[in-house]
Amino acid sequence: MRRTITWLAAVALVGAACGSNGGELTVYSGRSEDLVGPLIAQFEDAEGIGVTVRYAGSTELAATLLEEGDRSPADVFFAQDPASLGAVALAGLFEPLPEAIVGTVPARFADAEGRWVGVSGRVRVMVVGAGVEGVGSVADLTAPEWEGRLGIAPSNGSFLAFVAAMLLTDGEDATRAWLEGIAANEPQKYANNSSIVDAVIRGEVDAGLVNHYYLLRAIAEQGDVPAANHFLDPSDPGALVMPAGAGTLASSDDPDAAARFVEYLLSAEAQRYFAEETFEYPLRTGIAPAAGLPPLDDVAGLDVDLSKLATTLDLATELVAQSGLL
Amino acid sequence: MTSPGDVTVLDAPVRPAPPPPRARRHRAPWALWAVALAVLLPVAVPLGAMFGRLLGDAGDAGAVLWSMRTVRLLAQTLALTATVTVAAAAVGVATAWLTTRTDLPGRRVWSTLAALPLVLPSYVIALTLIAAFGAGGLLAGVAGLDALPAASGAVGAWLALTIATYPYVHLIVSAALRKLDPAHEEAARGLGAGRWRAFRTVVLPQLRPALAAASLLVSLYTLSDFGAVSLMRFDAFTRVIYAQYQGRLDRTPAAVLAAVLIVVAGVVLWAEARSRGRAAYYSHRPARPARAVALSRRARAVAVTFLSAVVAVALVLPLGTLAAWVVRGARRGDAPAIPWDAAWGSIWVSAAAAAVALVAAVPIAVLVVRYRSRASVALDRSVYGVFALPHITVALAMVFFAVTYLGPLYQGFTVLIVTYAALFMPQASGAARAALEQVNPHLEEAARSLGRGPLRTIAEVTVPLIGRGLLAGGALVFLTTMKELPATLLLRPTGFDTLAVDIWQAASEGFFARAAAPALLLVAVSALPLYLVVGRRYAA
Numbered sequence: 001m002r003r004t005i006t007w008l009a010a011v012a013l014v015g016a017a018c019g020s021n022g023g024e025l026t027v028y029s030g031r032s033e034d035l036v037g038p039l040i041a042q043f044e045d046a047e048g049i050g051v052t053v054r055y056a057g058s059t060e061l062a063a064t065l066l067e068e069g070d071r072s073p074a075d076v077f078f079a080q081d082p083a084s085l086g087a088v089a090l091a092g093l094f095e096p097l098p099e100a101i102v103g104t105v106p107a108r109f110a111d112a113e114g115r116w117v118g119v120s121g122r123v124r125v126m127v128v129g130a131g132v133e134g135v136g137s138v139a140d141l142t143a144p145e146w147e148g149r150l151g152i153a154p155s156n157g158s159f160l161a162f163v164a165a166m167l168l169t170d171g172e173d174a175t176r177a178w179l180e181g182i183a184a185n186e187p188q189k190y191a192n193n194s195s196i197v198d199a200v201i202r203g204e205v206d207a208g209l210v211n212h213y214y215l216l217r218a219i220a221e222q223g224d225v226p227a228a229n230h231f232l233d234p235s236d237p238g239a240l241v242m243p244a245g246a247g248t249l250a251s252s253d254d255p256d257a258a259a260r261f262v263e264y265l266l267s268a269e270a271q272r273y274f275a276e277e278t279f280e281y282p283l284r285t286g287i288a289p290a291a292g293l294p295p296l297d298d299v300a301g302l303d304v305d306l307s308k309l310a311t312t313l314d315l316a317t318e319l320v321a322q323s324g325l326l
Numbered sequence: 327m328t329s330p331g332d333v334t335v336l337d338a339p340v341r342p343a344p345p346p347p348r349a350r351r352h353r354a355p356w357a358l359w360a361v362a363l364a365v366l367l368p369v370a371v372p373l374g375a376m377f378g379r380l381l382g383d384a385g386d387a388g389a390v391l392w393s394m395r396t397v398r399l400l401a402q403t404l405a406l407t408a409t410v411t412v413a414a415a416a417v418g419v420a421t422a423w424l425t426t427r428t429d430l431p432g433r434r435v436w437s438t439l440a441a442l443p444l445v446l447p448s449y450v451i452a453l454t455l456i457a458a459f460g461a462g463g464l465l466a467g468v469a470g471l472d473a474l475p476a477a478s479g480a481v482g483a484w485l486a487l488t489i490a491t492y493p494y495v496h497l498i499v500s501a502a503l504r505k506l507d508p509a510h511e512e513a514a515r516g517l518g519a520g521r522w523r524a525f526r527t528v529v530l531p532q533l534r535p536a537l538a539a540a541s542l543l544v545s546l547y548t549l550s551d552f553g554a555v556s557l558m559r560f561d562a563f564t565r566v567i568y569a570q571y572q573g574r575l576d577r578t579p580a581a582v583l584a585a586v587l588i589v590v591a592g593v594v595l596w597a598e599a600r601s602r603g604r605a606a607y608y609s610h611r612p613a614r615p616a617r618a619v620a621l622s623r624r625a626r627a628v629a630v631t632f633l634s635a636v637v638a639v640a641l642v643l644p645l646g647t648l649a650a651w652v653v654r655g656a657r658r659g660d661a662p663a664i665p666w667d668a669a670w671g672s673i674w675v676s677a678a679a680a681a682v683a684l685v686a687a688v689p690i691a692v693l694v695v696r697y698r699s700r701a702s703v704a705l706d707r708s709v710y711g712v713f714a715l716p717h718i719t720v721a722l723a724m725v726f727f728a729v730t731y732l733g734p735l736y737q738g739f740t741v742l743i744v745t746y747a748a749l750f751m752p753q754a755s756g757a758a759r760a761a762l763e764q765v766n767p768h769l770e771e772a773a774r775s776l777g778r779g780p781l782r783t784i785a786e787v788t789v790p791l792i793g794r795g796l797l798a799g800g801a802l803v804f805l806t807t808m809k810e811l812p813a814t815l816l817l818r819p820t821g822f823d824t825l826a827v828d829i830w831q832a833a834s835e836g837f838f839a840r841a842a843a844p845a846l847l848l849v850a851v852s853a854l855p856l857y858l859v860v861g862r863r864y865a866a
Contacts, residue, residue, distance in 0.1 A: 087575045
């Protein structure tokens with residue numbers, strides 16, 4: 001018996017010893033390991049700074065940061081969407097970034113006070129099957145002709161961010177009405193964007209509301225597929241450009257390393273990684289997006305203050321749930 | 327003798343029993359209390375703090391309660407719990423009876439096979455069901471099974487959880503059947519009752535205590551389950567709590583729902599305790615083993631078909647699906663990505679949790695058996711109370727508490743490991759208690775009279791005497807910790823991975839093939855301690 005306990009304790013001690021070799025910089029990443037793991041490894045090599053990453057949903061990490069306040073162990077928050085960044089910024093937890101970093105991207109893709117900066121652009125689009133005509137505005141999708149033909153991912157963060165944007169542009173009543181109209185059309189519901197793209201390729205649904213790069217990834221993996229990206233009117237909330245972005249936390253115990261991490265995400269090398277590997281829009285001026293994508297200026301026309309998405313995100317979730325879509 | 331590894335260690339707390347013969351009425355050494363409380367308090371205090379936080383914010387909490395359509399959620403969760411409990415009880419009683427009371431050929435093998443799904447966590451069962459059924463599923467390639475509907479929603483969750491829980495009923499009822507005195511049933515038969523009538527009117531009532539304990543376990547398991555309901559996309563409390571935790575900037579809704587779920591689990595416990603009332607327990611040894619019921623040829627065919635179907639759905643289908651994926655991946659040329667880091671992470675935190683649980687289990691068992699008092703019985707009850715709490719609620723309370731009060735321990739291994747140990751304590755303390763009840767107190771008294779202090783006596787006499795029982799309890803803690811998902815998701819330190827987390831992340835994104843290798847690995851590693859627990863029981 002005593003041997004067993006000794007043995008268990010030995011295993012535990014060895015494990016604890018191995019488990020605590022954390023890096024110097026702690027990054028909360030709302031972007032998945034598949035997507036940004038290689039990039040973070042590149043940063044570690046290039047800068048000689050060890051990084052420990054906590055991967056989770058962007059909203060979950062933002063809520064965690066709000067809960068942690070100035071006790072947070074995190075140095076950098078790297079988020080999928082501006083709503084999460086905005087929530088942390090509004091709570092006053094970010095240390096403003098130097099102008100040299102924020103100035104690398106067009107002003108509308110960064111916080112006005114420099115608390116966070118966008119690093120890659122994700123555009124909401126409609127993915128359509130072969131021969132299917134796209135619409136100009138998401139408002140058209142509540143028409144009876146779309147009954148049962150649309151795929152959405154109602155619990156997905158990007159969909160919710162889009163609804164949060166609609167709340168800012170169109171107001172609560174119009175958003176509620178739109179959600180009810182969509183629900184009445186009985187769309188197919190999926191867990192995430194890539195399932196929608198797969199469903200459109202298979203012909204299970206005619207079209208879906210997704211981010212632009214999922215189709216490009218499917219093409220990279222499967223070759224030519226019977227589906228296309230349809231960009232909505234640039235001023236429609238359905239054409240929201242959501243920058244994934246990052247900010248450094250005021251509570252960081254190594255603000256210099258934290259700033260270098262954000263700076264690295266905007267380096268030409270990292271920006272090309274986003275263009276070529278994840279098919280997102282590089283936000284640094286002068287780096288071209290993946291072949292076949294229209295220029296960002298042609299698709300980004302919606303006038304919303306991205307930091308404000310944080311103020312409508314919870315209401316968006318609530319309305320989606322009330323409409324019966326969730 | 328009750329084998330120390332008997333699953334009854336999972337059942338409800340001790341009834342207040344008469345003190346053991348000539349037990350010495352000493353005051354318990356304070357060190358025992360200190361160690362026992364050191365493991366319980368870390369869970370009790372955060373829970374208290376969470377309720378405090380909600381009460382301090384009662385207006386908001388009330389609004390959330392209203393806006394979350396809590397009543398519908400409650401109805402759905404309770405309906406799932408009830409249907410799973412009934413189905414698991416029906417399947418478990420049938421497999422138990424067939425494998426203990428009949429002359430079915432190979433009944434011991436069948437009994438083991440029926441118990442084996444115990445190594446499958448609910449989320450692994452769920453993900454294999456999702457992958458196997460439906461239009462694009464693995465079974466669609468098999469002739470005649472194309473028409474099977476996809477597993478999801480209420481039916482999917484029900485099926486997955488029934489598979490996950492009926493083995494508990496099987497094991498507990500099998501043990502009870504073995505202990506049942508056959509004289510009553512034989513008397514009924516002698517008086518002209520048919521076999522079914524004798525079973526229904528004589529055997530079943532005698533099984534009531536065991537069945538009640540098993541049903542309680544199944545209902546609490548279902549209430550607490552997070553993995554299966556989430557993958558099946560069935561809105562039970564746990565799934566919605568996690569969705570709120572993940573998807574909202576405001577943590578109040580998650581906390582409110584967690585508080586409601588804790589109250590529900592409490593009501594289930596209380597209702598069970600009341601319904602059991604003063605029902606007597608049949609724990610005496612039978613005068614002789616029951617004569618096996620001879621099955622007719624037709625009955626035998628039906629029995630074998632039934633058992634095969636259970637084993638096919640509960641064991642072959644999940645394991646087969648996992649294996650098929652690994653093979654399919656290998657054929658495509660992808661080497662199965664075996665997550666060694668995660669495997670090692672699972673193993674060492676589980677070992678640590680088992681070690682902590684064992685260290686605290688001894689004082690708890692000694693306090694309850696040797697120093698029985700109101701306080702020690704209350705301690706035992708609270709150990710089981712914590713076990714009954716849905717892990718996601720405990721973890722949530724722990725997150726809230728740790729971030730505010732625990733400073734450097736926040737997001738650390740200590741919090742994770744102590745939470746595991748507290749959650750699974752009854753598996754260790756129950757085993758220790760069962761073993762200690764078999765030890766004659768004179769042995770310890772002799773050590774005391776030879777001048778050993780109470781603590782040294784425990785270390786040098788008691789612990790070696792109950793060693794085997796403790797080992798089985800530790801194995802159970804290890805096994806359940808390996809499978810644990812929601813508390814791990816919420817409390818794991820940054821950058822720390824376990825097999826459960828790996829499987830969950832792949833499966834919740836729909837990458838089932840990527841979940842296969844870690845799932846097989848998890849099953850393989852959990853099979854070892856289960857062998858210690860169940861295998862030894864058969865050897866005994």
